[in-house]
Amino acid sequence: MTDINDFCARRTATIRDAMATINASGMQMLLLLDADGRFQRTVTDGDLRRLLLDGAEMAGTLESLPDLASVTAPEEISRKGALALMDKHEINHLPLIDGDGRVVRVLNRRDIGAPILLSTPHMGEAELHYVEEAFRTNWIAPLGPNVDAFEREIADLVGAGHAAAVSSGTAAIHLAVRILGVQPGDKVFCSTLTFAASANPIVYEGGEPVFIDSEPGSWNMSPVALERAFDAATAEGWLPKAVIVVNLYGQSADMDALNAICDRHGVPVIEDAAESLGARYKGRPSGVFGRMGVYSFNGNKIITTSGGGMLVSDDEELIKQARFLATQARDPAPHYQHSQIGFNYRMSNILAGVGRGQLQVLEQRVEARRAVYEAYRDGLSDIEGLEWQPEPDWSYSNRWLSALTIDPDVAGFTASDVIRRLGDEMIEARPVWKPMHLQPVFAHCRHFAHGNEPVSDRIFDQGLCMPSGSNMSPAEIARVVDAMRGIFKGR
Template structure:
């Protein structure tokens, strides 16, 4: 609903019933908002109200003000979606006006929107996956491992230009294995991007190690090379260099590898590249995930391609990947019986899920192009937004997948405006989210060392006013138009 469409629902109490009926028919929303002269909501008017008036023989030329007064059922702009749904259900109605602090209507929550929810990033499956899954069923390769696992590993490694790959149960499992392969032990230190999902750094704790968080840079929203260098200098003075550095490629975009890789090499610390969100992205022509000693991808249901749940560990070192496979299958020794000399994990991917992954991989480049078009559509539609709206940048030399389209609202009231935008979208069953809450601000990691960018705490500022919009490659033009309409209203652009 655009701003003009909303205004068309608002009528004065002097409107006649005949005029109200015509407006209801023209707007086709099932409700009108009847206003006091000062703009406050007086009541709502529905088809049912007009039918009851006709049965009571009220003249069509009578004004709405002559009808029996009926206090409106409303919510405020600060109320949650759950509060609105509760009112709809309790009163068995299909719409509820949203009022500002002065009692003036600013929106209407419609039940029919709730049945047409727009997701942030839903799975996008096609026809390719079906053949692989049917093959797994036909050949009875259902359990973990199998020919589709082998094929998925081989094809993914070739696609990203890395020598070897091991398919596992999740991206988090892949990071855990990678840390073990890099020798992380209890008491060690691991540097990690702060602006990320907790799955990037929970495995540090699994290993009994200590995370040290590194801020983002404004140019890419990824790890700040300046902050990383200061962290290395501190660690050297303390006499405890990190066992490895986890660099997260955020929202489909690579970090500044030209600066980060040489820093890690100078201090002799291996790089673990968390490309869970950036499969399909490129940096200086190379695939994201191929710059570190080990790279990691995720195939969670919301990722650019999915296996429902799953991950992949990649490396050029064949011995590392072979050891990852062993650890992921309970560290079973090559013996005719079940022999174990070390702790292992149940981390391998099933043959069925790998079949889905093989089908998804065939359309990866299409999915990247589709998500980039989604971003361009948003940017074009909001080109008239004031300067306080800034899109996630794409530095020269990078090609982001735009896995999620993100922006920040700059200014002193950016956090407040972000919350208003998120609530407005949620009222219309549109899933949007804040940018990740940085790990150094999470209660779980209270007290962990943190190194900010040289201009201040960039990741905290991005979280405070950042928004992630629906970005799925299967987002229809009509769905994106609906998001844009509500977003423009929430930003007061119309």
């Protein structure tokens, strides 16, 4: 960054010296200061040319420059506020002034930088090869060689017996719910701290979600709360048709403990690993611990196909059913015949090609996101009141999103305050998922807490997700850390 002293001048400076200063600094302007060093106005080469056209000599001073109310801002202005001022006045430089009227720095439009988003797609080079192959062979519609290969490659990667590529993670959950026979009136236990796509498919089939609280050690489904739910159901003479366990923000749930409870009651588990591809539980890939597992390739996920999902299982018959239902449930007949209601859920050959290319760099994407998380935690380690999403000994998170909670009584700010302040700096942060039992659409559904107070409620009240993209540059990560430190410095 250019030192302010390199492009400052007093009224006694000559026009020639002023032009030389502008040329040398590369700032396309200089700061005109009074005798006490207080800011008076900016001076551009255009201002100097006008002086010469009005008859001034190169050896003449800047005394003849008229007074001008240049656009300035207080030094604490946000990036968003500074950019708005620049756009309004069509300027590229904005002097920031302290309480004594002195320039502390000049903000250049290019220094503001682009917005830093939460989780953007990170494309590589291999994707184009598979997409071009689809065009070259005219496999454009759903199904095709890329789909078949993508299914095999995912299954091999995670150690699942079989896989079905579909249009979204939501579609995969819906197929799993349908295949397990959920019907109107049936109940399904589901993690409460998750996105609505985990629970909505239950309702698609007429079922009723029953929400299970989080445990503090992983933020995922609490075995204690799940046991309470089963005890209540047994006492009332019913059992859930299935249990949907969600792996939040790339962090696996404690699947052994949860499966042991479900196995004891003979209830199948759907592992919603939409956010946790590339994560591991006790050394094994996330997503293979239930009767069926689900992955998402939405545009913001660890790898993407733009939109898409995958259903995996060791049971070949279940995956055959999924493919059948996902292809409009067309019977094996020479004409179009349907004995069941099906869905248009299959993935296209083009998008599967994107997925194949993305899959080749999954390990690097996980390493990059974990590095972002560690940079945040290290850079903010001395700020009290911050608690990062834990990673138990049995887990290896893909850190899809770097999530934390902020204790307002200790930190001096709420999570909402921080999200708003980061937004002012053109940095996107978001609240954690609002628990499903707090959603208006599910207000009538039951909920079982981990303890006296729901753990998920506290995480929602105090939680936020930081920008976490695997394509974030070191400068962007540092910008986020600096912005966070700036917020808490002012408490």
